[in-house]
Amino acid sequence: MAATKAVTDSPKIESPVHRSSRLSYPWKRWTSGRMSAVGPVAAAPDRISEKVVESIKNAEVTCSEDPASGECAAAWDEVEELSAxxxxxxxxLKDADPLEDFCKDNPETEECRTYED
Structure with a gap:
């Protein structure tokens, strides 16, 4: 009986609330039955940046009423995916080397020749 009482008297563990370092909207790591799907984005980096800004605004509006809702978590997940x-x-773009791109198209040019010892 003592072991049972110790278990029932233990404090309840609540699910953690995650806070973003940039935003003051808390959200939980669970979702409701409704979720939004996020697919890969095939746009230029400047266009992706615009989509990130739009998704942040959308997430702020979605989370203004109920920051613990599943829709709020899904909206911030979309922001995270677009940011990534x-x-x-x-x-x-940083890793792209203009000479490598040139040599892919023109392997026979003098700049692109490789010699083995």
Whole structure:
């Protein structure tokens, strides 16, 4: 009986509330039956940045009424996905070497020749 009482007297564990470092809207890591799907974005990085700004505004509006709702969590998930896509697009642009691009199209030119010892 003592072991049972100790278990029932223990404090309840609440699900954690996550806070974004940039925004003051809390949300929980659970969703309701309705979710929005986020697909890959095939746009230029500047266009992705515009979509990130739009999705942040949408998430703020969605979360203004009920910050713990599933719709709010889905809206912030969309922001996270678009932010990641924008970051990956910027990385791809940084890693692009103009000479490599040129040599893919023109492997026979003098600049693109490779010699083996």
């Amino acid at each position: 896509a924008a970051s990956h697009a910027r990385d791809r």
